[in-house]
Amino acid sequence: MLLEVENLSVWYDKAMLINHLSMGVDTGELVSLVGPNGAGKSTLLRAITGLVSWEREITRRSAHGDIILEGKVTFDRERIDQIPAHEIAKRGLIHCPERRRPFREMTVLDNLMAGAYLLKDRNEIRNNLSKVYQLFPILKDRSNQISGTLSGGEQQMLAIGRALMSKPKLLCIDEPSTGLAPLLRAEVFQKIRGVHQLGITVLLVEQEVGIVFQMATRNYVLSSGRIIAQGPGDQLLQDEVLRKTYLGL
Numbered sequence: 683m684l685l686e687v688e689n690l691s692v693w694y695d696k697a698m699l700i701n702h703l704s705m706g707v708d709t710g711e712l713v714s715l716v717g718p719n720g721a722g723k724s725t726l727l728r729a730i731t732g733l734v735s736w737e738r739e740i741t742r743r744s745a746h747g748d749i750i751l752e753g754k755v756t757f758d759r760e761r762i763d764q765i766p767a768h769e770i771a772k773r774g775l776i777h778c779p780e781r782r783r784p785f786r787e788m789t790v791l792d793n794l795m796a797g798a799y800l801l802k803d804r805n806e807i808r809n810n811l812s813k814v815y816q817l818f819p820i821l822k823d824r825s826n827q828i829s830g831t832l833s834g835g836e837q838q839m840l841a842i843g844r845a846l847m848s849k850p851k852l853l854c855i856d857e858p859s860t861g862l863a864p865l866l867r868a869e870v871f872q873k874i875r876g877v878h879q880l881g882i883t884v885l886l887v888e889q890e891v892g893i894v895f896q897m898a899t900r901n902y903v904l905s906s907g908r909i910i911a912q913g914p915g916d917q918l919l920q921d922e923v924l925r926k927t928y929l930g931l
């Protein structure tokens with residue numbers, strides 16, 4: 683497994699947001715994580731990519747409520763649950779957070795270059811940029827435009843493009859279609875397929891179960907901080923209770 687989460691639990695004060703959860707993603711997969719609002723999907727991604735630990739350090743220093751993270755996260759055969767978020771990013775585990783907006787006052791190109799800040803090799807950066815432009819021609823057309831003037835859909839494309847600039851081994855994308863009009867949603871999903879076809883392993887959090895189950899090699903259904911079901915989409919869709927109670931279908 684490229685990513686392996688073992689027996690992970692996260693508490694914010696007395697609220698247990700992730701409850702002894704185990705899951706994994708293998709190299710080359712597109713794995714989805716679905717489930718109702720408040721299930722803990724974003725918390726899980728934040729725990730994997732080091733943001734929960736970062737938040738814990740801050741709250742400790744300001745003597746706010748306690749955040750506890752327990753369990754084991756392994757990435758590329760290395761344990762990462764004890765190391766800082768930027769070190770995790772360096773290892774190729776990149777997070778594209780929920781409602782992430784690019785730096786609004788910077789141009790599209792500057793935003794993309796900011797995504798490559800971990801790389802030193804200019805050829806590699808140029809190579810990545812041409813791949814991003816191939817996947818998102820609109821970003822090439824708009825490369826000198828100020829990012830804040832892009833449409834919502836274009837900003838989401840830019841957020842994904844920026845994450846791609848570091849050539850991640852695993853890209854975690856949190857609800858990229860939320861807040862977009864249906865046509866744009868379809869386009870975002872098509873782009874995520876494109877990202878996967880570039881050979882990048884993807885962990886995708888989404889509400890749009892219908893589309894996501896068609897794209898993903900495997901799916902996890904999360905509810906109240908636990909994995910309550912997993913498997914290929916067609917198999918999960920056969921379960922009436924799952925459909926009605928957890929997938930909103």
Ligand SMILES: Nc1ncnc2c1ncn2[C@@H]1O[C@H](COP(=O)(O)OP(=O)(O)O)[C@@H](O)[C@H]1O
Nearest residue numbers: 694697699717718719720721722723724725726
């Ligand atoms: N920083 C936080 N402090 C306390 N509770 C939080 C925090 N972030 C999220 N929660 C709570 O944790 C639960 C899971 O949230 P979240 O991971 O955002 O779910 P999802 O992404 O599946 O909608 C929710 O009940 C939410 O209110």
Ligand SMILES: [Mg+2]
Nearest residue numbers: 723724725780
């Ligand atoms: Mg969320």
